[in-house]
Amino acid sequence: MTTAPPTFRRVVGRYVSGRPLDGRTGYPYLTRGAGRWPGWKRQALRLGAPAATVLTVVEPHQSIGVASTAAAVAAWRGRKQLRRRRFDRAYVAPTLTAIRTPLGLETGVTLHVDPQLGNLTPRLAKPLSPAEQAVRLWYGQRIEPVLRYLPDRVQRLTWWMQEQAKPWTQKLEVFRRPGEQLGPRIELTVQTPYLTAEQRQLVSAIINSKVPVSDLVESWDQVGAQVTARWTVRKRPPAQVGYDRVLEHIDRLAEWEFYVGQGPGDRPVILSLRDDSPHIAVSAGSGAGKSVLAQLIAVQVLRRGGRVIILDRKGSHRWALGVDRVDYCTKPEQMHEALIRAAELANKRNDDALHEADDWDPGPRVLVICEELNATIGQLTNYWAEIREKSDPKRSPAVNALGEILFMGRSAKVNVLAIAQMLTARAIGGPEARENFGIRCLARYTVNAWKMLVPEAGMPRSSRTLGRWQIVVGGVATEVQVAYLNSRQAKALAKPAESPDSALSSDVTGNGNKMTLRQASDAGVIPWGYNAAKMRLHRTDKAAAPKPCGSDGKAFLYERADLERWASRTTSG
Structure with a gap:
């Protein structure tokens, strides 16, 4: 059976509409599809070229302006195409070759890389010769101000009109359907229904090696006849989080949950001392905000009727001076006694729990904040060496008490927040004791500190933003902007929510009446x-x-x- 040749009417219709003349499919109007151009470009060329030819023959004087305009547009588009081709030769083509070879696919693999990602385009820039620098300087001083004068004025007028129309356009936002906001991205499409985990891992490694952009979020979609992978820029946490955000979340949480700040996409980050870990390890360089994070946890414990013990030789928690239910220990003898009392309380609560139901509440939460633990352990050891008798054990009872709390703190509701620049196993009493810290917070960290504390999690680049932390729970690192409170705000939040003026002892708590x-x-x-x-x-x-x-x-x-x-x-x- 033979196919009838297309009629003249069909050929004319395809020509005018920008479709292929032979009737092939897969050439959409708005996108390129299988062709070199989208349909609207072919339509503009087919209709515009004859019109320009006729105008040149009929009106020679007007044709000069049309030709010059067309030449300027062609030069601008040609320059843009050359830049894009150079970009594709440097990033897209080699990456596609590296992906197709191990997958065994010569066709059916497409890759899109946005030039706006990172510094991909600036990396391709070549140094200018003195002559090129002189020409560009002359062009920027003499020519470009003239060419940009009218477009700049039009842009300013457009911005003014948009500002004036904002009260009305905002009302129309309720009728707009939310669409997918893609933004700059790397997008890979493979015409195969499934890729194994090993293949996806290989593709991801190739993308990260061939396209030098860091801090991307990877997602895979294998539903349907093709596999699509997308790498988008991670939405970073906000630069600052303050008192208002803390006040928004602090009273909505359970007794064992603690708000620490905002994470990627401006989502609140909540830690659980019941589900995540009973103890928190904080490791950061000097000035990273270790005491700010400890203060934030402490005020939430106090607000819920708990008690806070602070072991702080250098006086980093001045906000806690004079605050009810805070034992502020600055001397080794004070720290020694406080740790022993906390361990005794935890032991008593654990003994009582043996005879109670599973849902038994042992009493108010007690938080022990150990500032600069490396130095604190040494001070406790030296203090014990000075006061111990010959019959006393050589190891400091306070150091032993800290170890006991770490091994039994969950059921007793006695928790430790250990702070150190380098939280070594020796500083905390051995590697077994350090394993009790299921929540680990790091900022301004080194490669050694990261590998020592959280080797199971991939190390992101350390941020210089003040208050920016990586909080690792279960091997997953979450970037967090920790909320900052000044002394006045901390004192205000430290009062129990329903009875701000009540002062409670270490073993008795209540919620107002x-x-x-x-x-x-x-x-x-x-x-x-x-x-x-x-x-x-x-x-x-x-x-x-x-x-x-x-x-x-x-x-x-x-x-x-x-x-x-x-x-x-x-x-x-």
């Missing part, structure tokens, strides 16, 4: 111990028993007045 049964027993609101009070509560008639009014973790909260009324009735009866 609300407290758990254990807190009521420890505070003397009810005359029995916790276990006896719990048994009496189960035996009391439901009508006479105090009604829960909330929860603190998994423990019920009761109104203080209801507990006092229940205690008086039970005692008098």
Whole structure:
């Protein structure tokens, strides 16, 4: 069966519309497709060339202006095409060759690389000779100001009109459908339905080697008949995060969750001392903001009724002076006693937990901040060497206490935030103790510091932005701009949210007039111990028993007045 030749009408229609004259498909109007030009360019050439020829014959004087304009446009486009070809020869063509060979695909692989990415285009620039520099200087001083005068005025007028129309255009935004904002990117399309993990890893390595752009986000789409990979510029965290952002998140979180700042795409970053890790390791160079990060965690502990112990020889936490429920230890003897008391509290809570239900709440959270741990451990060791008797153990009890807290802090709600410029295993009491830090925060780090603390995570480039941290949890590093609080803001946030003026002891906490049964027993609101009070509560008639009014973790909260009324009735009866 033979195909009939196209009619004259069809050929004319294809010519005028910019489609291939032989009727081939795959040549769209707006994009290039399988052809060299998109359809609209072919249409403009087919219709414009005859019109220009006729104009030249009929109106010779007008044709001079048309020809000069066309020549200028052609020169501009030719210069642009030459730049693009040079760019493709340097980056796109070699990368395609490197990808096609191991995949075994001679065709069906396309690659798009935006020249705006990184410094790809400036890398291709060649040094100018003295003559070229002189010509460019003369052109920039004499010619370009004249050529740019009118376009600059038009652009300024356009900006002014857009500013004037903004009140109306903003109202029309509700009717605009959100589209995919691609921006500068590297995009690879492979005409195959699937690539294995090894092949994807190989392609990624080739892209990163042949196209020198750092800090890109990689995504793969293997749904459908082709595989598409895209590398886009990572949306960095904001340059500054302050008090307003902290206030926005701090009271929405659970008792064990802590807001630390904003991450990529301006998303909040939350750490969990229950799910992620009970202890936090902070390693950074001098002036990177280690004390700012520790302060942010501390004020959230205090705001929820907890207690903070600060071991700080150099006085980095002046905001904590005079703040309730803060033990500020600046002398070795103070640090020694504070660590031993914290370990005893953790041991007591762990012993009590053996006889309680799984959801038992041991009491208020205690946070131990160890500033400059390398020096602190040495001071504690020296102090113990001075005061110990011959019968005493050689190892400092305070150092032992710190190790005990690290191994049992989760269930006891006694957490350690260890700060050091170089958090070595010797500084923290051995590699086993250091493994208890599941949350590790690094800033202004060196290659040695990164490999020592988080070798399982790929090392990003260290940022010079003040307050910019890499927080690693489970081997995944997240770039975070840590929120900054001044002393006044920190003191304000350190007050409990519902009862700012209340001062609580290390073993008793409450939420305003609300407290758990254990807190009521420890505070003397009810005359029995916790276990006896719990048994009496189960035996009391439901009508006479105090009604829960909330929860603190998994423990019920009761109104203080209801507990006092229940205690008086039970005692008098």
